[in-house]
Amino acid sequence: MRLSSLAKLAPLFLGAFILFAAGRAEAHQVRYEGMHPVPAEYGGGFCEIDFPHVHVFEPQRADVLYRNHDGGYAFVGDPVPYGYAGPKHAFYGPHPMQDGNGDLEYCYIDGPHYHELPPPVTVAAQFKLKGGVYFYAGHFPQMYYDMRPRYSRINVIYKPLEYSRPVVVAAPPEATVVVDSGPRPMVVAGGGVGVEAGIGIHAGIGAGFIVGSPPPTTVVVGAPPPVVVVHERQPRTVIIEERRPVEVIRVKEHHDNGRHEGHGHAWGKGW
Amino acid sequence: MRRFIFIFTVIVLAACLAACGKAGPSGPTGEVIDAWKKAGLDASGFGSSDSKGIGGGTCSSGKVSGIETTICEFGDADAAKKAEAAGLTQVGDATGAAIAQGKLLLVVADRTKADPTGKTIKQLAAAFRNR
Numbered sequence: 001m002r003l004s005s006l007a008k009l010a011p012l013f014l015g016a017f018i019l020f021a022a023g024r025a026e027a028h029q030v031r032y033e034g035m036h037p038v039p040a041e042y043g044g045g046f047c048e049i050d051f052p053h054v055h056v057f058e059p060q061r062a063d064v065l066y067r068n069h070d071g072g073y074a075f076v077g078d079p080v081p082y083g084y085a086g087p088k089h090a091f092y093g094p095h096p097m098q099d100g101n102g103d104l105e106y107c108y109i110d111g112p113h114y115h116e117l118p119p120p121v122t123v124a125a126q127f128k129l130k131g132g133v134y135f136y137a138g139h140f141p142q143m144y145y146d147m148r149p150r151y152s153r154i155n156v157i158y159k160p161l162e163y164s165r166p167v168v169v170a171a172p173p174e175a176t177v178v179v180d181s182g183p184r185p186m187v188v189a190g191g192g193v194g195v196e197a198g199i200g201i202h203a204g205i206g207a208g209f210i211v212g213s214p215p216p217t218t219v220v221v222g223a224p225p226p227v228v229v230v231h232e233r234q235p236r237t238v239i240i241e242e243r244r245p246v247e248v249i250r251v252k253e254h255h256d257n258g259r260h261e262g263h264g265h266a267w268g269k270g271w
Numbered sequence: 272m273r274r275f276i277f278i279f280t281v282i283v284l285a286a287c288l289a290a291c292g293k294a295g296p297s298g299p300t301g302e303v304i305d306a307w308k309k310a311g312l313d314a315s316g317f318g319s320s321d322s323k324g325i326g327g328g329t330c331s332s333g334k335v336s337g338i339e340t341t342i343c344e345f346g347d348a349d350a351a352k353k354a355e356a357a358g359l360t361q362v363g364d365a366t367g368a369a370i371a372q373g374k375l376l377l378v379v380a381d382r383t384k385a386d387p388t389g390k391t392i393k394q395l396a397a398a399f400r401n402r
Contacts, residue, residue, distance in 0.1 A: 029359065038387075049389035051396060053368035054359055083388075
């Protein structure tokens, strides 16, 4: 074979090499530290291997749904919309959490959601468990705020997902601080006192209800109402209400002659 | 009568040999296999396997409910831990894991995609750890 013929075949060899290399690259192992969603193109669903393991696919939205330490991906989202049906714990709003690698991380999901694990032992005392739902009542470190612009985008992923979120009919425990950067509007309703929404710091006496997700950098401090009811609707579906953006409603003071019946607002019915 | 005793002895010996041939690995590896069976998993086909790729040790391979499974016993826990990386290399392009516990290393690889949700691998590993 002449040299010129070989030169003509060079692009073919190059193409074949690239295809081979691409195939090899696709098959490289990706380490996961625990359970995680499986991309739709690889069958979808949820991988329930709860210890370090490998797959040959990359995680989806690893920039917000995972934390990566030592080369392994640790899922930090709510596993339920991906088909996870194992033991779970209900949370409301952002909070510290333990990822699949055992590291302390921060969950940025607004409103009610689930995780496989309960609060980390090291910060468990700063959670208030009311009606089966964990509310974080502690402080967030600067790192949490630094990473919030990036990780709070997790709400863009979860917002359109329709699944059985915990329906919380309750108020935050006393001195609960709900910090959030989600794009959704918030309605803060005092039990039998008024309805209010906006950006700012709310501190007051009386019952407080939060419906929906708060706007950026909103801090809500409220005392608990007399009754806390948390339930999961049957069948396992939740009506997700779409709310109009930043709606401010003020309702005049309402007295119920000491009966304190409130308005019956449901916590976290939607986004 | 002597003839009868002879035939009976031959039958007993044959039965014993057959049973011995079917017996799986003994020792710690056998205990793990028993733990899988107790957990309701189908562990079968276990026999000695090449351990060169996993850094030495004494290895047995078989299938557990469709998952290719290898157990290797090492001289000490450090050797087993160090062999985890080599075990993952053996997994290749399948879903799998390599877990060391004590002197044992467990390597699992789902080459036939028999376990898309990982539940079997999870159960298999739990029985290995809690045996």
